[in-house]
Amino acid sequence: MFNSFEGNYKSRPAINLGGKRQQENKEALLKKNQDLRKARENERLKQKSAIKIQAFYRGRTVAGNLRDNERDSWDQQAEFMLNNVNSERDVALNLIELARSFLFFYRPRYDSQRKYCLCQILRKQTQDSEIMFIPFYYDDLRDMWTLQLKRILVIFLKNIGINTMQPDQNNHNIDYLKTLHLSIDISKYQKIQNINRGEIYQENLEYLVKNGLYIELRNCLINLQVEDKNNPVILPSVTLSLRPFRILPPEHKARDLSLSNFIMHIFTIPLLPNRMSIDALKTFSSWLPLNDIILKLSQMTGSVLDAEQGVVLLGNLLAFTNKNISKIDNVLAYMKVLQNIALQIPTRLLVDNFNESNIQDDDDDEDEDEDDIVMSNQLESATLPKIDPRILKWISVLFDKQHLTYFFALMKTANSPTLLKISNFFVTLMIRWPLKRTDLLNSIIFGIYSTSDNRSAISLLWGTFKETELARLLLSSQCSQSIPNYIMTDAVFSDQWGLFTLLCELFSTVLFTMGDDEFFDESKNPLKLSEIISMSICMKHVGFYLYWSNNTLLKMDTSTIEGSCIALHYLRNIVTKLLRQIHARDSRRQFTPSDHWLMISEIDMNVFVEAVVREEQELERDNDKINVKNRQLANISPRLGILDNIPFVIPFEVRIKIFREYVYNDKNRNVESFPQPRTRVTIRRSSVFEDGFTHLNALGPGLKSPVAIQFIDEFGMPEAGIDGGGLFKEFLTSLTRVAFDTNYGLFLSTKEQLLFPNPHGYAKQETQLNYYEFIGRILGKALYEGILVDAAFAGFFLSKWLGRSSHLDDLPSLDPELYQGLIYLKNYKGDVESDLSLNFTVVDNEFGESQTIELIPGGSDVPVTNENRIRYIYMMANYRLNRQIDFQCKAFFRGLSDLIDIKWLRMFNQEELQILVGGAYIPINIEDLRQNTVYSDYKEDDSVISNFWKVVSEFSEEQKQKLIKFVTSCSRPPLLGFKELNPKFSIRKAGSGTRLPTSSTCVNLLKLPAYSDEDTLRAKLYYAINADVGFDLS
Secondary structure, three states, X not given: OOOOOOOOOOOOOOOOOOOOOOXXXXXXXXXXXXXXXXXXXXXXXXXXXXXXXXXXXXXXXXXHHHHHHHHHHHHHHHHHHXXXXXXXXXXXXXXXXXXXXXXXXXXXXXXXXXXXXXXXXXXXXXXXXXXXXXXXXXHHHHHHHHHHHHHHHHHHHHHHOOOOOOOOXXXXXXXXXXXXXXXXXXXXXXXXXXXXXXHHHHHHHHHHHHOOHHHHHHHHHHOOXXXXXXXXXXXXXXXXXXXXXXXXXXXXXXXXXXXXHHHHXXXXXXXXXXXXXXXXXXXXHHHOOHHHXXXXXXXXXXXXXOHHHHHHXXXXXXXXXXXXXXXXXXXXXXXXXXXXXXXXXXXXXXXXXXXXXXXXXXXXXXXXXXXXXXXXXXXXXXXXXXXXXXXXXXXXXXXXXXXXXXXXXXXXXXXXXXXXXXXXXXXXHHHXXXXXXXXHHHHHHHHOOOOOOOOOHHHHHHHHHOOOHHHHHHHHOOOHHHOOOHHHHXXXXXXXXXXXXXXXXXXXXXXXXXXHHHHOOOOOOOOOHHHXXXXXXXXXXXXXXXXXXXXXXXOOOOOEOOOOOOEHHHHHHHHHHHHHHHHHHHHHOOOOOOOOOOOOOOOOHHHHHHHHHHXXXXXXXXXXXXXXXXXXXXXXXXXXXXXXHOHXXXXXXXXXXXXXXXXXXXXXXXXXXXXXXXXXXXXXXXXXXXXXXXXXXXXXXXHHOOEEEEEEOOOOXXXXXXXXXXXXXXXXXXXXXXXXXXXXXXXXXXXXXXXXXXXXXXXXXXXXXXXXXXXXXXXXXXXXXXXXXXXXXXXXXXXXXXXXXXXXXXXXHHOHHHHHHHHHHHOOOOOHHHHHOXXXXXXXXXXXXXXXXXOOOOHHHOEOOOOOHHHHXXXXXXXXXXXXXXXXXXXXXXXXXHHOOHHHXXXXXXXHHHHHHHOOOOOOOHHHHHHXXXXXXXXXXXXXXXXXXXXXXXXXXXXXXXXXXXXXXXXXXXXXXXHHXXXXXXXXXXXXXXXXXXXXXXXXXXXXXXXXXXXXXXXXXXXHHHHOOOEOOO
16 A cells, blocks of 8 residues: 555655755745745645535535435325315325425426426315415414415516516416415405414515515516517516505505505506506506505605616606596695606607707797707717607607696696796706697696686796795895895705796797787786886896806806706796897887896996907907807806897997997908908999999908999999098998899888898899898998998898897788787687688798798698697798798898808897997987088088088978988988097088089088078078989099
8 A cells, every 4th residue: 555665754855966055045945935835725725625515515416316305205295285185184284295395495497397386286276265275274384384385475476577488488477476366365364263364465465575576577577578468467467566555554564665666666667558458457557556656756865766767657657647647636746756757867868859959949049059969969879778659658648738737727726835846847847858848838828727817827927936035036136246146056946946937938938929019918918017027127137147157156057056957057048038038029119117128237337348359359369269159158258148148238339339349359350360452343333233243242251351442434434533431331322222122122121111031932042142142241341341321121130130030029010911810810719720720831922823831841731729829820920030031031141240240240139230230210419410520611610500500400300311311321320429420420612602512422521512691501401402412422
């Protein structure tokens, strides 16, 4: 055995035959010993591990053999129980032994058939009961069997959640589900004596819930296809999920746990109602504890679901409450649940084929941050799941008229705290479903009160809001800077902000389809004018605060009102929109106090002008910021944001000064950057428009540079004179006179003689559009040079200069008959569809030919009804005021923007823009004219000059306008008085007193002969200004 043993127990020393002893330092020796120690330790560990493995293997082998032996015995016993009938006592004892043995050897991989066999045994019918319940009859067996049965039921439960494709799997699952149902069937426990029978089945149910009842039921339903709704496993699955709510008392702890699990695992199954047959759906709906679910969901705080689960939960909740909302005890709690779920879901998941380009504000101002939105959407699309359109269809139930009616009824009778919560709920819906915003607002406007009521939703909300602490702070503030910051950051104000936001949205929507006559008629306006004034004070302070505090106190792009989903930039946008609407009405017919809109107490105007001009210069130097959007501009500079969005809080004269500074700086930049020689152009008197278009249109932005005009008279000869600016002014005056002549075909006029682009089809041809672009450049040049143009434009056309659309209140100036018809339709009390027979089309008549235009896709098949008539009114006004002249206006705007930055124009509204173009519609101040007049060959105290001013001061306003037009070519005075007229108004002696006065409009010169007396001067001057002569060059 020990062949290598030689009798010496000591090891032989190692002998070095090399003749040289190996030297080792201390470190190497220590390392060598450490390595040897580790090697020995590893060897001992291997020995211990080998012993453990061997022991485990032997144990497993023995246990496996025991289980196999137990299986053999079990198979014989199970077969005996299935095929023989014994006494109840023997059955109970055999069943407990069978269960003990099964729980010992059961392994899912090997014992699936035995498991199903046990299921059959438990459900085997004896004399008056199933075998499952017999052990409960005996006191000495009951406790043991209760424990065993619970464990067996969980094994059955785990099986129904397994997704297998075996043919018999579905049938087995049905039997397992029936067994689970049987174990909690109250009627089966009636024979048990001397014990609280309810405790047994309640404990069984509680044990199932705690061991994954709802998880396995969810897996069972999820494993089936949605279309497989008639599968027999579905009915017992969904009814089992609702069993706890039918048999557990409200105070039972397992009931609350069941409710939470049901919500988390069953109510978040995608398309749950679509997965059930009609019978299953009826049973499920009748058993569903809706009020308990709503109460539980309202108590859940924080985000307990991911975004996709939230969408599914919302869809299922609405699917089952849609027809049962009348059974909901607490509508306010239901509303809170819907709101809380919606707040946890990104907007993109709630809308099918979501696209921000489809979300248009009703005023169609330029899109805010469109590029940022597209960028963020691309990022979100990569991470957010795709939601089944059928789920979104269930969610759309939220906006059904029948569904909203219950909220409206609650709103109508609500007290102030409740109304605040309802308002916040509606605002949440608008923010989360932006495509539904307009329809929802119209539903609120017309759904709460009928036309026969003397109230409206807007008056209801205003009456509540004005009593809030937020309204008190806004109305009592002397200026926006005195508004405390905590109103934005304290959650106490969140519901009040929701009410304020909804009020603004509703009133803005109403104003889109309200004419001026209705606005000023307090029987038709939901608010009194005094209330509108108070409301505008609140909005003015809020709007100014949000612009002025941007990037200092507030993070406008990321912040929300504390405690709500109202983003600050959203609040600022709606306040800005409504302020513009109310200010536009006030501009046409003033109803507010003098200086109502101004915020002059907030700002040092001189400092403001200097700062805003400097900021604009810096913006122009930064190429990356030249074409920023409205909201981005407000982020860059609060001052520019105010001028771009709510300019009317700054005095008009100050804005004119800023505009002139902008132009002045732009001229200097052009000279420094692109010095160009004066452009010289030859213009035939007989073809002013055509020659101007040929020579100047191609210049584009180059038209900013000086232009020298050489006129050719009717005989083909160059006219004498060097253009120092006056000839160009006369050219511009002559050209606009031709272009704006309605006989020329480019423009038409309203009954008030206000000009707008010709809407006819031929005006959209390429040549005509080029003409519009040229006219835009010419008017831009007039604005750039400060030359007044004697033309008045329709308000709906001027709004296009500002990048905005027009609405119903502008329609009377274009088509008063259509306007009256739309107002009649709006207030019609009968059945619109059957009585008026309208659809979403309009008929255009051009040169005797009729063409039907659809206002919406498929509009000829969409009847106008009481519900959609507001949309029809909006679409009809939009077609006449915007769509018909869209191409013409865009071409005009392209030319205008070549010379005038749109940011400069947005400092003004339509009425102010008309003043900027054509002068002020104010009485002519002769004293102001006299103080700003220069004389040539005359002195101020000459008798002729004295007589002239005496005669002119006695003129009527019409005669004064004719005099100003005679000399300057424009009948209106300059914006800020005659001190701005360039060149100055001049009077030069023109010979003896026998000839008529003449003028040179290019240099604002009146050539006045030296008349001997006042009467002669009056007669000659009167004749000259009324004869429309004197436009010659001298």
